[in-house]
Amino acid sequence: MIGTFVNVGTVVAGSLIGLLLHARLSERVTKIAFQAIGLFTLMLGLQMALQVQNVLVMIFALIIGSVSGELLDVEAGFNKAGDQVKRIFKSSHDRFTEGIVTAFLLFCMGSLTILGAIQEGTGHAPTLLLTKSIMDGFASIALSSTLGIGVLFSAIPLLVYQGGLTLFAGLLENVLDEAFIQEVVACGGILLMGLGFNLLEIKRIKVANMLPSLLVVVLLLVLTGFFQGA
Template identity: 45%
Template sequence: MTGTFANTGAIIAGSLVGLVLGKRLHERFKTIVMQAIGLAVILLGLQMAFTAKDVLIVTACLLAGGITGELLKIEQRVEALGEWLKTRFRSTSSTFVQGFVSASLLYVTGAMAIVGSIQDGTIGDARTLYFKSLLDGISAIAFSATLGIGVLFSALSVFVFQGSITLLASSLLFLQKPAILTAITATGGVIIMAIGTNILEMTRIRIGNFIPALFYAVLWAYFFIS
């Protein structure tokens, strides 16, 4: 669990630094920083999405995942959790929920979180998560400076998600198969691109509802490719 603890701590530390810096930034600087983040997130998503070997499969997983997410109302539930945290900690930030949801999904949607957690749980190698901690901590500074304290609470999402995988690592070794990792990376990349478009306010995509697409990608790769 050392890697998850480090990752959680990095996000908290980065968020706190960002909150301090955010108070000193003029609104126009916050806007340009937010636009830079949005563009960078889209670029990251594109890099991941281009690893896809079969676009039709990724599309099918996104369709099935999106429909499943809508039926389960995942986005609504995640936002409700964000609202509860906002009320619980008496935050007045107008972007609390957006910061919590966007940062949470960005930090847990990717192969690095899965592979790193499995390595940490099986052989005690937390190097992947340490590297992810560095990346997440830096991005948390920029995120919290513009979206506020909601980003800090995304550390809770990372702790629960990665911690669960670490504890169940011996049962999840199959997730490290190349075909499965490629499917997760490609599908996750499209979801991350959607996060970027939301940040840039190009449209409003209910990103949380696409999370089941990752599970469909794993199932497809496990039964039909690997």
């Protein structure tokens, strides 16, 4: 998991730089940098979402996954976990939990996360994850200068999630194909678009509650392939 370890390192380094710069940057500068991240996130999400080939699978995955996430209140679980970390480290930053959740979603919902984890998990050089590491490093500078130290702690769930995907991809090396990956990436793109709206403060969307959609789209694709092959 070399790519994931490097990625975690750049997020930590970028977050520390952002925290150091925070005191030297005016509110106008941090705000415009935050908006730039929001626009980029929206564009990246749209680009990913347009890769969808099976629209019906996407719609059902989003609806079933979002309703399930809302009933389970995944976002509340994220917030509780963030608040617990905040208490452990006795942070007084009022946007600590928001920083963890926002950074985690941004760093983990992109196509490079999924494709990069599959690339390294199947025994190839971690080229995509190393590229992602550079991007996340710069993004963490902008995020931490606005949202504070919580962004730094997003490196922990990033390690667990991206590392887990890498190991999982290694186990399913003979099962994964390009069409399958493309649909999962497209679903992740929809979630990234929701995060972009949040960052730009256009509309508050519970993106965390939509995360089960990624699992549902995988299950639907497996079922679809099974019935087509029957």
